Amino acid sequence: MLNRKKIQDLMTEPGCATNQAKSEKERKKGCAKQLVPGAAAGGCAFDGAKIALQPITDVVHLVHGPIACEGNSWDTRNVGSTGPELYRRGFTTDMTNLDIVSGGEKKLYKAIRQAISKHNPPAVFVYQTCVTALIGDDIVAVCRAASERLGVPVIPVEAPGFVGSKNLGNRLAGEALIDYVIGTREPDDAGPCDINILGEYNVAGEMDIVRALLERLGIRLRTAITGDARYNDVAAAHTARANMVVCSQALVTLARKMKERWGIPYFEGSFYGISDTSEALRAIASMLIERGAEPALMDRTEALITQEEARTWTRMEPYRARLAGKRVLLYTGGVKSWSVIHALQEMGMEVVGSSVRKSTEADKAKALERLGGDEDKLVDAITPKDMYAMFKEGRADIMLSGGRSQFVALKAKTPWLDINQERHHQYAGYDGMVTLVQQMDLALSNPIWEQVRRPAPWEVEE
Amino acid sequence: MALIVSHGHSVTSNPLKLSAPLGASMAFMGMDGTMPLLHGSQGCTAFALVMLVRHFREAIPLQTTAMNEVSTILGGMDQVEAALLNIAKRTKPKIIGLISTALTETRGEDMKGDLKLILARNPELADIKVIPVSAPDFTGSLETGWGKAVTAIINALAEPASAKAQDCNRVNILPGVHQSPGDIEHLVELVEEFGLKANVLPDLSGSVDGHVPDHFIPTTLGGTTVENARNLGRAKLTIAIGEHMRISAETLQKKTGVPYVLFDRLTGLEASDRLMVCLSTAAGKPVPAKIRRARSQLIDAMLDGHFYFGGRKFAIAGEPDFLWNWAKLIADMGGELAAAVSAVHAPHLTRLPCQQVIIGDFQDMEDQILEAGGADLVISNTNARLSCQSLGVPHFRAGFPVYDRLGGAHRVHVGYRGTRDLIFQLANVLIEHPGHGHGPVHQPHQTTEHDHVAAPALG
Secondary structure, three states: OOOHHHHHHHHOOOOOHHHHOOOHHHHHHOOOOOOOOOOOOOOEHHHHHHHHHOOEOOOEEEEEOOHHHHHOOOOOOOEOOOOOOHHHOOEEOOOOHHHHHHOOHHHHHHHHHHHHHHHOOOOEEEEEOHHHHHOOOOHHHHHHHHHHHHOOOEEEEOOOHHHOEHHHHHHHHHHHHHHHOOOOOOOOOOOOOEEEEEOOOOEOOOHHHHHHHHHHOOOEEEEEEOOOEOHHHHHOHHHOOEEEEOOHHHHHHHHHHHHHHHOOOEEEOOOOOHHHHHHHHHHHHHHHHHOOOOOHHHHHHHHHHHHHHHHHHHHHHHHHHHHOOOEEEEEOOOOOHHHHHHHHHHOOOEEEEEEOOOOOHHHHHHHHHHOOOOHHHEEOOOOHHHHHHHHHOOOOOEEEEOHHHHHHHHHOOOOEEEOOOOOOOOOOHHHHHHHHHHHHHHHHHOOHHHHHHOOOHHHOOO | OOEEEEOOOOOEEOOOOOOHHHHHHHHHHOEOOEEEEEEOOHHHHHHHHHHHHHHHOOOOOOEEOOOOHHHHHHOOHHHHHHHHHHHHHHHOOOEEEEEEOHHHHHOOOOHHHHHHHHHHHOHHHOOOEEEEEOOOOOOOOHHHHHHHHHHHHHHHHOOEOOOOOOOOOEEEEEOOOOOOHHHHHHHHHHHHHOOOEEEEOOOHHHOOOOOOOOOOOOOOOOOEOHHHHHOOEOOOEEEEEOHHHHHHHHHHHHHHOOOEEEEOOOOOHHHHHHHHHHHHHHHOOOOOHHHHHHHHHHHHHHHHHHHHHOOOEEEEEEOHHHHHHHHHHHHHOOOEEEEEEEOOOOHHHHHOOOOEEEEOOHHHHHHHHHHOOOOOEEEEOHHHHHHHHHHOOOEEEOOOOOOOOOOHHHOOOOHHHHHHHHHHHHHHHHHHOOOOOOOOOOOHHHHHHHHHHOOOOOO
């Protein structure tokens, strides 16, 4: 069916810190966690592939499958664009019963042709789904034929839902990029200070913050993979001098392959949290200098860090008194827990729990270090029931999490702040940390909490 | 009379259609103590879940059998069994709605046969009503799935009543997926005004009406109980709302002998009149003064409001009965249908007062609006926002999903009062946007502003 070898390789990725910590035998087994029927949460591989590629803003993203795959999900992730809006449109072959009986390859080809003639995109990404994989539609062949005849790159993304989790889908998306996209265009403007950021999706448009910091240092972001990306920039990503990987579990394989193929060094870092932002900037500068950028870059970087850190702490100071002592439950897979923990602690807040569901071993170690070695505070997954009890018993004052768990907090009359992909605030970089602190303060100090927690007059005992 | 035209494209661009398993899951949301379970890969559940959570702004119980590559080849019976046992152990529901998806139906799974074997060999499932529904994504849409699930619930639970158990004051209500929790609440009030008792299936007003329970519940928070579903046979009459509820109503009649009345809609003066006559006849009582007063208020709203509808152009896109409901209201008020787009085919749409109904997507809606030389208002769900922004047409949010406005669960669309308020909400948007003779509609940069102003308070 699908290329088993490819999936096996992704599961035993040598660049992955978790795998490095395993014995040879364990590593061979791969990292596929079996999903538990009736107790699973989270997206499928198709979902993951779409998340990783959809932020390429100027292409057509065409889903080859029945209506649920795209109809139930299009335009729901709040990733921003500074230009084209084409990526927000939902395209699907909407396979119905007759299509399934007769096979979907012809319909797919026609759909590609119609989408190209209407929107004239620089490329089309075609996503395989469970049903079309099951009936044996060969999307690779259709994409090849369409590319040849229509003169537009048509890229197959082979990540049908049933092959695994969202994370595997992220990785398979990376495979599609390395197999079909990256390295297919030679830009005429490659420079010594070009970098890529891998695993950054421009949620809430927060790359504006990162891009501005880099520009002040004279560093050019060739492209993020794939936040606010243009197809031609991704195709030229192989000319960058360094790669930063911000969501290491998702695209580390891509980073390793780019290193092997084009000699681009990479490091794992984060733009969430003050010290992590500074560390990331230093790492970028030193990598670029190693690869031929002028050494003065480091001086500029240090100057910027000193200035920005001081300014940020000054801006956060007024909130310290208001937030000190408040207890936070950090429940997220998206934003790196350890880098946020640090910032919260700096504000005098206590992190009573942090989930490490989607973290690597290295992430876990860092988070544990920042929590003072208290392993009880590192949680894998909390059941909604236990989470609800935590709030009811007043063991946490606020939860930072993604949208799906918000109602557990809200129904327990506890403040909640969205820090995942549906959020509308930019939390990256130095400015983002100030925003996060402001938003937490707004959530905690809202006057409704006192009102909604007060019992009804007839519930008060005489 | 309208001509029904399929858009005829291989590519669906900005899909209007929502999947049938999602509709079936929603129906189970209206059953008490329930955990719906999609038999497919975990993405089927994740996408549906996110959409339901964002629309209702509630925690939504919805599980998956987590089909993988191996079970897709070898068969999913083990996955179903494991899922049922896990759910039984963890959440102790009264009902599990087991819903098939395109994946399991394409591989030709005998879900109902498998279920029989599973139930026979697992005594711990004996206390749970497991209700199988076949609702593959490749056939029909949201309304289809909802209707199939309601029919399945009736087949599984409803019982004919003995002559002694018959209760001539009882009325069953089978709402469509286009009825909000607020609609159901109001319908029950109306029924009670006549001295009758209502038994609603499924009852979203008990579960996703936005209330705060005082302890944690891992299943649905309320809705129709198993007992109430069993007692459907005791009623004198069933009221079904929307064509997509016809099969459910017929099934109930066949199974229990309770006759049904199918209302194509309950929005609008004439439709509400029919409802009141029906209830009055069933109760053997005259229409209460309070309701007569509400009728009078609706007439006044029509008098005050018609100025703003006459000669204005409307575009409506949605599921068949959603389209029917809103298009008829607009026609009642003198508005013109510039674009009518339905997610799937339904025969009754030929009776809509417009030239043609397109079976298609939001791209088709855009094309229709351009062809008509513009529109004054789009009535559709949140997914129409891209089209409205690019055309610069105000957008009145309605239907499912609406996740960028609050209060959708409480908006009332039925009866005199509901219709009165809808006319006010629509008229206020039309007053805000007086229209400019439908000139060129390419005004991409006015959009955000329009978008905001267009939002009615209750949107």
